[in-house]
Amino acid sequence: xxxxxxxxxxxxxxxxxxxxxxxxxxxxxxxxxxxxxxxxxxxxxxxxxxxxxxxxxxxxxxxxxxxxxxxxxxxxxxxxxxxxxxxxxxxxxxxxxxxxxxxxxxxxxxxxxxxxxxxxxxxxxxxxxxxxxxxxxxxxxxxxxxxxxxxxxxxxxxxxxxxxxxxxxxxxxxxxxxxxxxxxxxxxxxxxxxxxxxxxxxxxxxxxxxxxxxxxxxxxxxxxxxxxxxxxxxxxxxxxxxxxxxxxxxxxxxxxxxxxxxxxxxxxxxxxxxxxxxxxxxxxxxxxxxxxxxxxxxxxxxxxxxxxxxxxxxxxxxxxxxxxxxxxxxxxxxxxxxxxxxxxxxxxxxxxxxxxxxxxxxxxxxxxxxxxxxxxxxxxxxxxxxxxxxxxxxxxxxxxxxxxxxxxxxxxxxxxxxxxxxxxxxxxxxxxxxxxxxxxxxxxxxxxxxxxxxxxxxxxxxxxxxxxxxxxxxxxxxxxxxxxxx
Amino acid sequence: xxxxxxxxxxxxxxxxxxxxxxxxxxxxxxxxxxxxxxxxxxxxxxxxxxxxxxxxxxxxxxxxxxxxxxxxxxxxxxxxxxxxxxxxxxxxxxxxxxxxxxxxxxxxxxxxxxxxxxxxxxxxxxxxxxxxxxxxxxxxxxxxxxxxxxxxxxxxxxxxxxxxxxxxxxxxxxxxxxxxxxxxxxxxxxxxxxxxxxxxxxxxxxxxxxxxxxxxxxxxxxxxxxxxxxxxxxxxxxxxxxxxxxxxxxxxxxxxxxxxxxxxxxxxxxxxxxxxxxxxxxxxxxxxxxxxxxxxxxxxxxxxxxxxxxxxxxxxxxxxxxxxxxxxxxxxxxxxxxxxxxxxxxxxxxxxxxxxxxxxxxxxxxxxxxxxxxxxxxxxxxxxxxxxxxxxxxxxxxxxxxxxxxxxxxxxxxxxxxxxxxxxxxxxxxxxxxxxxxxxxxxxxxxxxxxxxxxxxxxxxxxxxxxxxxxxxxxxxxxxxxxxx
Numbered sequence: 001x002x003x004x005x006x007x008x009x010x011x012x013x014x015x016x017x018x019x020x021x022x023x024x025x026x027x028x029x030x031x032x033x034x035x036x037x038x039x040x041x042x043x044x045x046x047x048x049x050x051x052x053x054x055x056x057x058x059x060x061x062x063x064x065x066x067x068x069x070x071x072x073x074x075x076x077x078x079x080x081x082x083x084x085x086x087x088x089x090x091x092x093x094x095x096x097x098x099x100x101x102x103x104x105x106x107x108x109x110x111x112x113x114x115x116x117x118x119x120x121x122x123x124x125x126x127x128x129x130x131x132x133x134x135x136x137x138x139x140x141x142x143x144x145x146x147x148x149x150x151x152x153x154x155x156x157x158x159x160x161x162x163x164x165x166x167x168x169x170x171x172x173x174x175x176x177x178x179x180x181x182x183x184x185x186x187x188x189x190x191x192x193x194x195x196x197x198x199x200x201x202x203x204x205x206x207x208x209x210x211x212x213x214x215x216x217x218x219x220x221x222x223x224x225x226x227x228x229x230x231x232x233x234x235x236x237x238x239x240x241x242x243x244x245x246x247x248x249x250x251x252x253x254x255x256x257x258x259x260x261x262x263x264x265x266x267x268x269x270x271x272x273x274x275x276x277x278x279x280x281x282x283x284x285x286x287x288x289x290x291x292x293x294x295x296x297x298x299x300x301x302x303x304x305x306x307x308x309x310x311x312x313x314x315x316x317x318x319x320x321x322x323x324x325x326x327x328x329x330x331x332x333x334x335x336x337x338x339x340x341x342x343x344x345x346x347x348x349x350x351x352x353x354x355x356x357x358x359x360x361x362x363x364x365x366x367x368x369x370x371x372x373x374x375x376x377x378x379x380x381x382x383x384x385x386x387x388x389x390x391x392x393x394x395x396x397x398x399x400x401x402x403x404x405x406x407x408x409x410x411x412x413x414x415x416x417x418x419x420x421x422x423x424x425x426x427x428x429x430x431x432x433x434x435x436x437x438x439x440x441x442x443x444x445x446x447x448x449x450x451x452x453x454x455x456x457x458x459x460x461x462x463x464x465x466x467x468x469x470x471x472x473x474x475x476x477x478x479x480x481x482x483x484x485x486x
Numbered sequence: 487x488x489x490x491x492x493x494x495x496x497x498x499x500x501x502x503x504x505x506x507x508x509x510x511x512x513x514x515x516x517x518x519x520x521x522x523x524x525x526x527x528x529x530x531x532x533x534x535x536x537x538x539x540x541x542x543x544x545x546x547x548x549x550x551x552x553x554x555x556x557x558x559x560x561x562x563x564x565x566x567x568x569x570x571x572x573x574x575x576x577x578x579x580x581x582x583x584x585x586x587x588x589x590x591x592x593x594x595x596x597x598x599x600x601x602x603x604x605x606x607x608x609x610x611x612x613x614x615x616x617x618x619x620x621x622x623x624x625x626x627x628x629x630x631x632x633x634x635x636x637x638x639x640x641x642x643x644x645x646x647x648x649x650x651x652x653x654x655x656x657x658x659x660x661x662x663x664x665x666x667x668x669x670x671x672x673x674x675x676x677x678x679x680x681x682x683x684x685x686x687x688x689x690x691x692x693x694x695x696x697x698x699x700x701x702x703x704x705x706x707x708x709x710x711x712x713x714x715x716x717x718x719x720x721x722x723x724x725x726x727x728x729x730x731x732x733x734x735x736x737x738x739x740x741x742x743x744x745x746x747x748x749x750x751x752x753x754x755x756x757x758x759x760x761x762x763x764x765x766x767x768x769x770x771x772x773x774x775x776x777x778x779x780x781x782x783x784x785x786x787x788x789x790x791x792x793x794x795x796x797x798x799x800x801x802x803x804x805x806x807x808x809x810x811x812x813x814x815x816x817x818x819x820x821x822x823x824x825x826x827x828x829x830x831x832x833x834x835x836x837x838x839x840x841x842x843x844x845x846x847x848x849x850x851x852x853x854x855x856x857x858x859x860x861x862x863x864x865x866x867x868x869x870x871x872x873x874x875x876x877x878x879x880x881x882x883x884x885x886x887x888x889x890x891x892x893x894x895x896x897x898x899x900x901x902x903x904x905x906x907x908x909x910x911x912x913x914x915x916x917x918x919x920x921x922x923x924x925x926x927x928x929x930x931x932x933x934x935x936x937x938x939x940x941x942x943x944x945x946x947x948x949x950x951x952x953x954x955x956x957x958x959x960x961x962x963x964x965x966x967x968x969x970x971x
Binding site: 052053281286 | 564678858
């Protein structure tokens with residue numbers, strides 16, 4: 001490994017999940033329902049059907065293009081990629097080639113890998129349609145056309161990654177961008193993200209900016225999780241190094257392999273010479289249309305605050321630690337929950353503590369998503385407020401939280417059900433403090449002799465009488481001033 | 487009873503007056519459909535259950551018509567005259583047909599065509615050849631063969647057609663009727679089985695220009711399902727027909743019309759071109775200026791190849807949905823690839839397969855620049871050439887084909903390679919999406935011949951009005967085919 005440099009490029013496919021309808025069809029953009037329920041005639045390519053571009057999908061694609069610092073085209077075109085496959089009802093996919101220009105070309109993106117900031121160059125990003133999904137059984141296969149026509153963004157990077165860590169860190173950044181920008185849920189568990197990875201190795205002492213020095217490109221198709229991307233890259237690096245060491249590398253031809261998830265290995269599919277000729281040509285049913293500067297400007301303005309910007313805000317404006325800020329922004333749903341709670345007027349720091357330690361701890365332990373949690377940001381705000389107002393103790397608040405999650409009842413109800421309340425009224429506490437002091441004349445003596453920690457014992461007596469409902473701080477202060485008075 | 491030979495306006499008047507009912511008209515049309523089917527084989531399906539409808543202010547209401555079998559019709563067999571769709575019953579109706587239904591038009595049959603529109607003879611449909619009603623030993627031309635045949639024979643006043651190269655306008659000429667394809671996108675293509683999407687047009691075959699205008703007024707309109715359709719709500723074709731053409735400027739192309747360009751000209755061709763000149767004289771008599779213009783012969787010679795390359799390339803892609811898996815008679819096979827192969831091998835005629843091979847070949851990476859991209863460049867050059875003419879002229883007027891309908895037995899026709907441009911020039915109308923109309927302009931050897939008028943995009947009203955005026959000074963308006971043999 002030390003003798004070689006690895007060059008890795010990615011093709012990341014991500015479905016745009018946040019449009020109402022498909023990219024060229026008026027069917028709902030939702031393929032998790034009953035099989036073959038979200039389809040229009042065009043999704044099954046019935047004769048005479050025509051594609052109609054979904055403006056919202058184009059807008060989201062352009063937004064991704066802007067975020068990736070790509071150049072946007074003056075005119076939008078779509079092209080046909082022709083091939084036969086059972087999940088491709090038209091016998092072609094409507095997509096975009098690099099000529100004429102797709103939604104984005106020649107961009108770059110900075111991303112964090114560990115503590116380092118790295119940059120990757122983007123070759124292009126384009127908008128296309130997803131294929132149907134198929135399931136294969138022993139005696140038959142089934143096809144579900146719900147996914148056919150779902151908008152898909154394909155992003156192609158230059159081979160600028162040098163390790164699996166970098167590639168995965170980039171993918172995580174992209175997932176966060178898609179989520180924060182409202183483009184996609186970007187959930188690989190739902191099959192919304194799929195990657196092709198290309199890997200080659202070269203001698204370490206050669207100049208990587210000169211393409212002539214690059215090794216033979218091996219493309220690995222259809223890697224469907226970030227873990228898979230990591231495993232596929234690492235396996236492929238090892239495999240190629242072995243070929244180098246045994247002197248067989250130069251015999252290796254440019255090829256396409258597939259990743260086998262079970263064994264964590266890559267398997268030969270086809271050589272470059274067998275590459276499919278997709279016979280691209282411009283889709284004649286979609287007239288080219290102008291992308292106005294005004295529209296681009298409007299889209300640019302509508303880009304929501306992304307993870308990085310939120311993180312900076314948390315650190316600089318709210319005084320949250322960098323460590324916690326990173327945890328808060330990792331998932332958009334969590335950052336949104338955090339900010340929703342703040343909007344109600346909660347203290348940023350206590351809210352951050354709640355979210356990063358108690359809530360996330362609970363969710364992780366129970367393998368839950370924040371969106372499935374019963375506790376709303378309003379309830380969290382109420383809890384924090386009750387502690388601040390001295391209505392319940394912070395220890396009690398945690399008890400209430402777990403009860404809320406388990407019983408699915410609002411914090412107020414839990415508090416009253418448990419008879420939990422803090423006695424916060426001065427008169428009330430004074431009455432009990434006086435009572436205790438009257439009962440414990442020797443303790444006053446002990447205190448006056450200088451053994452002031454006897455106060456703890458006296459506060460304890462108050463707690464005992466109030467079954468823990470007296471505000472401890474207030475009780476303590478009052479106890480001391482009452483002793484002094486005697 | 488002979489209402490079906492009348493014009494739309496005449497029939498409408500009789501309907502409104504109560505001289506006849508919609509049901510009576512349909513019965514007459516169905517009877518004639520069956521008679522013509524015996525003689526000419528014009529129909530894939532005759533809709534014997536068709537019922538009359540209420541008569542409204544719309545001229546089309548209650549009047550029968552025919553639909554070319556490449557229009558998707560809900561609940562009605564729609565085959566595109568291909569074995570690959572011989573059992574296909576769509577569950578949605580083409581927008582253009584829906585528009586006619588809304589107008590109250592009643593479809594009585596689906597007409598035979600060349601398989602998926604890919605032919606110009608009317609002989610390649612899966613239900614057999616269509617014969618010309620003037621002479622059953624001759625063809626109707628294609629691909630809208632059945633529609634042209636039925637309109638000419640007086641089965642109904644009009645039928646829908648589609649036109650990718652000249653598929654409305656040539657059969658119209660061979661059958662002695664009117665064939666009109668409006669500007670690209672004026673009529674939605676949603677539900678029209680595609681042949682070559684950038685060239686495909688919907689249109690109509692009728693027996694007079696006025697009827698064509700009335701029908702297209704009702705078929706057209708912007709459609710949310712067809713991005714290439716446009717808003718033509720300000721265009722009223724029927725209302726624009728006033729016959730006033732004085733001062734209009736026409737041109738014809740010397741390289742196509744001059745008899746001297748055809749050293750081996752047959753007697754038919756000579757008569758046809760003489761007849762064309764007679765028509766030009768009529769245009770001048772109407773007060774129009776007609777000039778002869780010249781276009782580079784080399785460019786004209788490229789026309790047919792450009793058409794073959796582009797139409798075949800788009801066709802091979804457009805028809806990739808025909809796998810027999812989702813619709814069509816599914817073929818047996820040990821895996822999906824074999825199933826598709828068997829379905830396509832059994833389903834398509836050899837002519838279509840040949841076009842698919844050409845289409846694939848010209849799109850292959852190593853050939854694309856030489857063939858496909860060059861064809862697109864020359865298409866652009868030709869369109870630009872015509873656009874230049876439209877800067878000066880209202881329309882280009884040219885003869886259709888090299889004479890009357892050809893024989894079904896090809897050996898009876900004299901082959902003349904020089905007439906290729908004459909046979910193929912209507913394709914420019916598809917390259918540019920120009921409004922283009924063919925009307926009958928006489929007879930050669932007792933068989934009808936036609937003349938074509940093609941104008942600039944969106945100038946449909948002007949083109950139709952010129953045709954309307956010219957038609958009025960000739961004797962072929964509303965003619966019904968009379969068997970000459």
